[in-house]
Amino acid sequence: MKTVLLTLGRLPKALAVVRACRAAGCRVLVADPFRWHVCKPSRDVDRSFRVTAPNDSLSQYFADLLDIIDRESVDLVIPISEEALHVAKLRAQLPAGVKLWAAPLAQLAELHHKRDFIALAARKGLPVPxxxxxxxxxxxxxxxxxxxxxxxxxxxxxxxxxxxxxxxxxxxxxxxxxxxxHLDGDLISSLSVVSRGREVATVFYRGRVFAGTVAICFERVDDAVSAQQWVSDFLADSDYSGFLAFDFIVAGDGVARAIECNPRATSGVHFFDSASLGEALLDPESASSIKLSTGTRFQWAYSTLTETYAVIFKPREFIRRFKEMLAARDVIWAGHDPLPFFLMTPMSWEILWPAMTSSISLGEATQRDIAWFGESN
Missing domain, CATH: 3.30.1490 (Dna Ligase; domain 1)
Known part of the structure; x- marks a missing residue:
C-alpha cells in the first residue's frame, strides 16, 4: 500500500483528494499548520500532523514535512493550494523514490504571477485581455x-x-x-490534470452562488468549446505536470479569453470521479483519462446556506440561491465518512474566528499563512 501525504487539509478540495487517494487503495496522511481542519476527522485519513506555517518559518516548514516523509515512508506528496509554491522547493531534498505531484517552482511561479502568465499566453498566440x-x-x-x-x-x-x-x-x-x-461575458473556470504536458483530463464549470468572488455553488459546463481549445493549445508544447486551472471570460463572440491561471487544485476537483482521480494521481503517465462524477452541481452547503440567508430581504435573489442550494450536492458529505460534514464548523474554527473578529475575509483567513508572494517571501 502506497502512502500519500497532502500538504494541506483545511479546504473541501483537500478532502476530495483525500477520498480519491483512499479509494485508490492508499494510506493517506495530511499535514497542515492549523490544529483543526476539515480533513482531520475523516475516516479516510490515517494520520494528521500539525506543521509550521511556511509564512512563519519556511525552513522549519520544510523540516517538519521532511520529517513526516521520512518517518512515515511517504511515496507521494500532493500539494493542494497556495502552499504548492513553497512545497515545490522541496523537490531536490526528497528521499529517493518519493514523488512530488507539482511542477518545478520556476514554472509554478510564472503561472501564478498574473502578469507573467498573461505574457506567456500572449507569446503562444492565445486570446487574453x-x-x-x-x-x-x-x-x-x-x-x-x-x-x-x-x-x-x-x-x-x-x-x-x-x-x-x-x-x-x-x-x-x-x-x-x-x-x-474588464471583459464582459460568461465567467467559467477549468481544472486540468496534466502529466508532462499531456492533458489527462479537463473539466469546466461556472459559479452559481458566490461568497465575494469565490464560487461556493457551481455547475459543470460541458460545451466550453473555445475554452477547451485554449487549454489544449496552451499545453501543446508544455512539459507541465500537476493540477492546472484557468479562469476565462467567454464574450458574446464565443471566444474564451483567460484572465488568470491557478497552478493548483481548485473546486473543479469535485467533478472528477473519486477512484478514477486517485488512480490518475498515483500513476499519471499511465492514465488515459479520468472519469467524471455523476453529479453536475456541487456546493459548500454551509457557505451556500449562509450566503442565501444573507439576501433574505431580497426575495428574488433569495429564491434563486435557495433553488441553487436545493439542486446541488454538498462536497463534504459522504455516507461512508460523515464526520467532516457534521464537524465542519468546529473544524473550520481557525478560519472562521479571525474572519469574524477582524477585517479579513474568509478567503484571506484561509490563505494568510500559506500564500506565496514571490521569492522575497
Missing part, C-alpha cells in the same frame, strides 16, 4: 480609456480585487499591482 503591471505607462493609458480590474500580481480568493470605471485613478503604481481590461 490587455494586461499590465501598475507601474507601466500602458496601465495608466488603459485606465483612462477602458473599464478595468486591479489586483495584486500575487493574489488568491479575490483578495485585493477592485473593479474600476474608465477614468478612475489607479489605486497603485507598484509593480506588485496588476491592471487588466
Amino acid at each position: 490587455e494586461t499590465y503591471t501598475a507601474d507601466e505607462s500602458e496601465a495608466r493609458a488603459l485606465a483612462l480609456r477602458s473599464d478595468y480590474v486591479e489586483k495584486p500580481v500575487h493574489s488568491c480568493s479575490g483578495i485585493g480585487l477592485r473593479f474600476a470605471k474608465a477614468g478612475d485613478a489607479l489605486a497603485s503604481d507598484s509593480a506588485e499591482g496588476l491592471v487588466q481590461t
